[in-house]
Amino acid sequence: MPEIKTQDFSAASVKAMLNPQLQRALNRVGSGFDVARLSAIEEVTPEVWDRWRQEARDIKVHTIEHLDYYLDLLHTNVTAAGGHLHFAKDADQANEIVAHIARTRNVKVATKSKSMVSEELGLNPVLESMGVDVYETDLGEYIIQLADETPSHLVAPALHKSKEDVAELFTEKLGIPYDDDIYHMAATARTVLRDKFMEADLGISGANFVVAETGSLVIITNEGNGRLCTSAPRIHIGITGMEKVIPSMQDLSVFLRLLPRSATGQRITSYVSIITGPRRDDDEDGPEEFHLVLVDNGRSRLLADPALRESLYCIRCGACLNICPVYQRVGGHAYGWVYPGPIGAVVSPMLVGLPKAKELPQASSLCGACREACPIKIDIPRMLLDLRKKTAESPDKSQRSAPQIERTMARLYAGLMSRPRLLRVAVGFGRFLQKLERVMPFSPLTKDRKWIRNAPLPPLSKWTRSRDLPTLPKQTFHEIWEKELSGGPRDRS
Ligand code: SF4
Structure with a gap:
């Protein structure tokens, strides 16, 4: 088999996005192939x-x-x-x-x-x-x-x-x-x-x-x-x-x-x-x-897996690549093997082995555009989620995609979200920090008071480097519900 570089997806993507000539070529993907596909359907x-x-x-x-x-x-x-x-x-x-x-x-x-x-x-x-x-x-x-x-x-x-x-x-x-x-x-x-x-x-x-x-x-x-x-x-x-x-x-x-x-x-x-x-x-x-x-x-292996079997319906038309916001930015070589794009992110991990390609199922915004474009109605986002679940829960360390710190944060988050009292205390503390920030001469966290731009410490700082994280709203849904919709406070235990 040709050299497999699927494990380098993140680094190769950054390189691809910094390549202006490749970016010009990739602009043709959406404006050429996909426009032609849509007019053929019309x-x-x-x-x-x-x-x-x-x-x-x-x-x-x-x-x-x-x-x-x-x-x-x-x-x-x-x-x-x-x-x-x-x-x-x-x-x-x-x-x-x-x-x-x-x-x-x-x-x-x-x-x-x-x-x-x-x-x-x-x-x-x-x-x-x-x-x-x-x-x-x-x-x-x-x-x-x-x-x-x-x-x-x-x-x-x-x-x-x-x-x-x-x-x-x-x-x-x-x-x-x-x-x-x-x-x-x-x-x-x-x-x-x-x-x-x-x-x-x-x-x-x-x-x-x-x-x-x-x-x-x-x-x-x-x-x-x-x-x-x-x-x-x-x-x-x-x-x-x-x-x-x-x-x-x-x-x-x-x-x-x-x-x-x-x-x-x-x-x-x-x-x-x-x-x-x-x-x-x-x-x-x-x-x-x-x-x-x-x-x-x-x-x-794909045939034996009921969750991933439908990837075998693919007729390799490339429509899911042409519509994919990730492929349109990083191109095909970043995927590190023969099959790029959304369908490649599903089949490559199973063909080359999950430990070598565990980053690929993350290469999607899960927007669902690939499923809409696919002539065989293949549910790619569902399969990507299944692969993410496999990489998150696998007892085999070599198959896990998230580092230990991210897994711990996810567990803490799940614990917080399933304990309403604790969540209230955490929200109260978060609001206190946001008020403190308002009286400070400059804003280290929020720029426009709507988004947290730079969380101060890793791993949160890594997270907010590429994502907008909303600041806490004035009222949570629970508070709105209790005050305005449910007719009065209820026991939250
Ligand atoms: S759009 Fe569907 S059939 Fe075409 S390459 Fe993608 S998964 Fe395969």
């Missing part, structure tokens, strides 16, 4: 959109609840179509399956279309260590391969780069004169990659869906590279997560309406490729061999 009407979302969710719920049945059916139908289905329990096994195919077929050059799962597995370095030249052929992926970086968005992997960055990169890596015209740069990449398509022995693709009833792999793209990768080389290997299976072609039609609109605001992408098995005798072209590698790599 076009079909919110009522129709909501019906499609519910249909898609129902299909996902049914499939994940009967995953063993649909995986068996998929196996039967991939084999019947002349292909080979491989199950890989982890990244090492998946990489070894692909490496074995490449080794035994004497593969020298491989072309790849976009596959987040292959990023998850760290497949490229494994093939390269065997002497196979691997070429990413999706334009965004090609850019980040040249830059030796990782994707920063599920749909737009090079979103963090400006056109000037790409022009400089092409000059440095391809030895061409600087030219930041986007069409010229795309044409350059096309020319370079065209030769690689012709040389490749092996084509590797991801899959947006795999259809159990026909054994088909479905790729939806906006560039023709997916078709060239899957049809020109003599061997095609599709790699995807085991949750990508759907029951039928009829079900596929629902997702084909939802995914492009949610991802890029398009009615449909430029290419929808449905691949079933290798070339048949009467086909003019296509691969001689077709392999499908279905990867678990921690997904069984």
